[in-house]
Amino acid sequence: MGALITYELIKQSQTLSPKHVFISGLAAPRFNHISQDIHLLPDSLFIDEVKKLNGTPPEIFENNELMALFLPVLRSDFKIISEYSETSTEKKIKQNLNIFYGSDEGMKAESILAWREYTEGTIDSYEISGDHFFVNTNYSKICDLIKGAIFPYLY
Numbered sequence: 001m002g003a004l005i006t007y008e009l010i011k012q013s014q015t016l017s018p019k020h021v022f023i024s025g026l027a028a029p030r031f032n033h034i035s036q037d038i039h040l041l042p043d044s045l046f047i048d049e050v051k052k053l054n055g056t057p058p059e060i061f062e063n064n065e066l067m068a069l070f071l072p073v074l075r076s077d078f079k080i081i082s083e084y085s086e087t088s089t090e091k092k093i094k095q096n097l098n099i100f101y102g103s104d105e106g107m108k109a110e111s112i113l114a115w116r117e118y119t120e121g122t123i124d125s126y127e128i129s130g131d132h133f134f135v136n137t138n139y140s141k142i143c144d145l146i147k148g149a150i151f152p153y154l155y
Contacts, residue, residue, distance in 0.1 A: 001077050004029065004084055007118070010093045019153050021095045022146060025132045027107050028114035029086035039078040043071065050074055055133040096121035098149050100142060102134035103127050124149070 003026035010016055038049045047067075050056060060066050097119055101107050112125045126145060128134045135142055 001081050004081065007093070010095065011091055018095060020149055021093070021097050022149070023097055023099045023115070024135060025101050025105060026099070027101075027111035028118060029084075030114060030117070031111045037079075037082050039075045039082060046071075046075065046078075053133070054131050055136075092118055092120050094120050096149075097123045098145065099123065099125040100128055100134070100145070101125070102130045102132055104129075104131045104134075 003023040006021065006023070007029060010018065010021065038046060041049065047061060051061065060070065097115055099112055099115055101112060113123070115123050115125075128138050128141065130137050
């Protein structure tokens with residue numbers, strides 16, 4: 001969801017213009033990012049779907065007070081993603097993009113390469129070992145890739 005928000009902020013903003021944008025775990029906007037309305041599922045099924053993403057510590061699910069706090073927030077996140085629709089590429093962003101995605105996310109190359117339709121800049125994509133939360137196990141590699149991408153802007 002963060003990548004969609006970043007893309008929309010840059011696209012709509014008159015003043016926000018980063019030199020480079022990093023996108024993690026997201027196919028191009030025209031692709032359906034959630035195959036079903038997960039946010040409408042009953043609590044137990046919704047929680048099962050969230051668990052499959054492997055990004056929430058088990059202790060959260062075991063704590064009823066935390067679940068009472070996080071469940072509405074998670075549902076809202078999934079609702080936003082499922083209802084998001086972007087098919088127009090008339091207004092492109094200008095930034096170069098680095099796109100990181102997990103090898104186990106099931107993304108097709110065409111859905112990553114389609115980011116070319118949304119920017120006037122260049123695109124570099126990196127498949128990283130892991131699921132949607134690959135950043136948690138590949139921190140050093142990702143930091144090195146980010147440093148390599150921003151280095152030209154420093155000098």
